[in-house]
Every structure is written in structure tokens, then in C-alpha cells.
Amino acid sequence: MMNTELTSKLKTQYPIIQAPMAGGPTTPALVAAVSNAGGLGSLGAGYLSPEQIRSAFKEIRERTDRPFGVNLFVPEQPNTPEDIINEMNHYLNKYRVALNMASSTSIPSITESFEEQIQAVLEEKVPVFSFTFGIPSQEIIQAMKRNGTFVIGTATTVDEAAALEAAGVDAIVAQGSEAGGHRGSFLTSSPDALIGTMALVPQMVDHVSVPVIASGGIMDGRGLVASLSLGASAVQMGTAFLASAESGAHAAQKQRILSSNEDSTEMTKVYSGKAARGILTDFMKDMRSYEGSIPAYPIQNALTRDIRQAAARGNNPEYLSLWAGQGLRLAANLSAAEIVKQTVNQARHLIRNMGQFGE
Numbered sequence: 001m002m003n004t005e006l007t008s009k010l011k012t013q014y015p016i017i018q019a020p021m022a023g024g025p026t027t028p029a030l031v032a033a034v035s036n037a038g039g040l041g042s043l044g045a046g047y048l049s050p051e052q053i054r055s056a057f058k059e060i061r062e063r064t065d066r067p068f069g070v071n072l073f074v075p076e077q078p079n080t081p082e083d084i085i086n087e088m089n090h091y092l093n094k095y096r097v098a099l100n101m102a103s104s105t106s107i108p109s110i111t112e113s114f115e116e117q118i119q120a121v122l123e124e125k126v127p128v129f130s131f132t133f134g135i136p137s138q139e140i141i142q143a144m145k146r147n148g149t150f151v152i153g154t155a156t157t158v159d160e161a162a163a164l165e166a167a168g169v170d171a172i173v174a175q176g177s178e179a180g181g182h183r184g185s186f187l188t189s190s191p192d193a194l195i196g197t198m199a200l201v202p203q204m205v206d207h208v209s210v211p212v213i214a215s216g217g218i219m220d221g222r223g224l225v226a227s228l229s230l231g232a233s234a235v236q237m238g239t240a241f242l243a244s245a246e247s248g249a250h251a252a253q254k255q256r257i258l259s260s261n262e263d264s265t266e267m268t269k270v271y272s273g274k275a276a277r278g279i280l281t282d283f284m285k286d287m288r289s290y291e292g293s294i295p296a297y298p299i300q301n302a303l304t305r306d307i308r309q310a311a312a313r314g315n316n317p318e319y320l321s322l323w324a325g326q327g328l329r330l331a332a333n334l335s336a337a338e339i340v341k342q343t344v345n346q347a348r349h350l351i352r353n354m355g356q357f358g359e
């Protein structure tokens with residue numbers, strides 16, 4: 001048994017959430033494998049169309065009858081002037097030429113329709129809905145709750161957690177700066193807050209009354225026990241599952257993850273216009289001179305999409321976004337079930353051995 005306030009609410013055996021990871025890693029096979037192993041698998045659906053979301057749910061439900069989650073991006077209204085966008089698109093042609101692609105002068109369409117994605121989630125009555133990059137409308141949060149869906153928001157500061165609690169979420173992911181992928185920061189007072197998980201979790205726990213989920217740099221049973229000690233009710237682990245057998249991460253990304261270290265990542269805005277942690281690539285190094293004039297998310301994300309897709313086709317990791325956290329040395333190519341099992345066993349062993357400190 002490893003019960004916390006959250007395991008009973010999420011109806012999972014263990015306080016382990018596999019992080020939603022948009023862009024391919026969180027396949028239905030991964031989500032279902034984690035849920036079947038006693039954790040909560042989560043589908044990163046931020047870049048999926050409503051049809052893709054529905055078909056992923058179908059496949060997950062064919063593979064498991066346990067609870068699972070889905071995650072979406074709260075949309076933002078960027079206000080980058082058109083000349084900056086055109087200038088960036090022109091500049092990016094340098095990489096398109098290097099990758100034998102056609103140059104581009106047009107600006108691609110931006111994102112999937114959030115309203116339609118939400119509609120798909122509502123119609124499918126998914127057990128858990130999480131979101132990042134902001135707070136959805138009250139209408140959406142209340143509709144989810146009426147549906148019996150458990151609602152989880154993402155915060156990188158105590159103020160963001162307080163705003164999420166006031167909006168009525170059921171639990172909050174405390175995303176520390178070690179975390180791989182995009183920062184969930186959304187309050188303008190702290191756009192670049194980089195608070196580590198160890199510092200963030202206990203401060204958040206002290207200030208909100210809903211359960212807090214620790215996230216960022218948690219890779220095994222040691223991270224789980226540490227997080228529970230800090231007052232978290234569960235952990236959300238991303239990088240730990242990225243190189244797993246069921247992960248849909250690109251083979252070149254998996255290979256990089258398995259050969260990278262704690263100092264291999266950097267925070268960058270060059271791929272998407274929003275701060276995100278990933279393994280350092282030639283593209284990140286080369287774009288450093290442009291850091292000041294990157295169009296805001298999701299514009300830059302749309303502008304670099306064709307480059308990332310060509311890099312994926314050509315197995316060239318230097319132009320891929322290799323999102324990953326600082327726990328990289330601990331990543332392993334195991335099955336998702338094995339990762340959950342090892343994490344739980346190690347945590348149990350540690351808790352038993354720590355008994356001596358209480359005497």
C-alpha cells in the first residue's frame with residue numbers, strides 16, 4: 001500500500017503520475033501501461049486534433065480499464081509584430097537550406113482549436129484532465145467537474161498555485177525548474193521564475209489546501225520519498241518515462257537521453273517562443289544570437305515546425321527539440337511497468353530503512 005490523499009481521489013494504487021508529454025512520447029501504449037502498473041498514465045494532447053484525441057482515448061480504453069489523464073495547453077494571444085515574425089521566418093530559411101528543404105515565406109497556421117479539444121475531452125468523460133500555460137475559463141473547469149472529471153492545474157510559483165486554487169482545481173502540479181519541457185508559468189509577475197522542486201513544493205503545500213503534485217527531476221523511489229517528505233501527495237515524472245519501451249519519443253531523442261548527463265540541458269525559447277528545458281543542440285547554440293527577437297509562443301513553434309519535422313525524418317537530433325529534465329543520468333530503457341515497479345520498490349525500501357531515524 002502507498003496511499004495518499006491523491007491516490008484515493010485518482011483511484012490509483014501508487015502516487016505516481018506519468019507526465020503528459022505532447023509531441024509524440026505519450027503514446028496510448030505508454031499511458032495504458034502506466035495505468036495498468038498502478039500509476040496514472042497521461043496523454044499529452046496539446047498538439048492533437050479532436051479526432052486524434054478521440055482515437056487515442058479509444059486505444060487507451062482498449063488497453064486498460066484503469067483511470068488515465070489527458071492534458072491540454074491553455075491558449076495564449078501572442079502580440080508579436082508581423083515584421084518580427086517575417087524576419088524570423090526569413091532567418092530560419094538558413095536551416096531549411098541546410099536540411100534540403102524548400103524556403104518559406106508564408107506563416108503557418110498556429111494551433112489546434114482549444115474549444116474543440118475541450119469538447120472531445122468533455123464528450124469522452126475522461127477521469128482526469130490536466131492543463132498548463134494558464135487557467136481555462138470557469139465554464140470549462142465547472143463543466144469538467146460536473147462530468148466527474150478530476151481537474152489538475154500546473155504552477156511554477158506559489159502565486160500561480162493560489163490562482164489555480166481560487167479557480168477551483170482539484171490538485172496542482174508544482175513544476176520545479178529541473179523539469180523537462182515547457183515551463184507552465186502564466187503570471188506576468190513571474191514569467192521566468194525558475195524555482196527548484198525542493199524549494200517550491202513545501203512552500204506551495206503551506207499555501208494551498210488542495211493536494212500538490214511534485215514535478216521536475218524526479219526519476220525514481222528516492223525522488224518519490226523526498227517529494228512525499230516535502231508534503232506532496234504524488235509525483236509527476238516525465239523524463240523517467242521518455243526512453244521507456246512504450247514511449248513514442250523519436251529514436252534519436254531516446255538515444256540522446258540515454259547518453260546525456262545532469263548538465264546536458266538548457267532552458268531555451270528558440271524552438272517555440274516559450275521557455276522550455278531540453279538537451280543542448282546545434283540549433284539552440286546557433287540561435288543564441290537571436291534570443292532577443294524570438295516571436296512569442298505559439299508563433300515561433302509554428303515557424304520551426306517544418307524544420308523539426310524534416311530533422312525527425314532525417315534522424316538529425318541537432319534540429320529536434322530534445323525536451324528533457326535534469327535527472328537525465330537516471331533515465332533507463334525499461335518498460336513503463338518496470339519503471340513504476342522499481343520506483344515503488346525503492347521507495348518502500350527507503351521508507352523502511354528510514355525508520356531508524358525516528359528512534
Ligand SMILES: Cc1cc2nc3c(=O)[nH]c(=O)nc-3n(C[C@H](O)[C@H](O)[C@H](O)COP(=O)(O)O)c2cc1C
Nearest residue numbers: 019021022044132179180181216217238239323325
Ligand atoms: C518531452 C516532454 C514533453 C512535455 N510535454 C508536456 C505537456 O504536453 N503538458 C504538460 O503539462 N507538461 C509537459 N511536460 C512537462 C511535464 O509535465 C513535467 O513537468 C516534467 O516532465 C517533469 O520533469 P522531469 O522531466 O524532470 O520528470 C513535458 C515534459 C517533457 C520532458
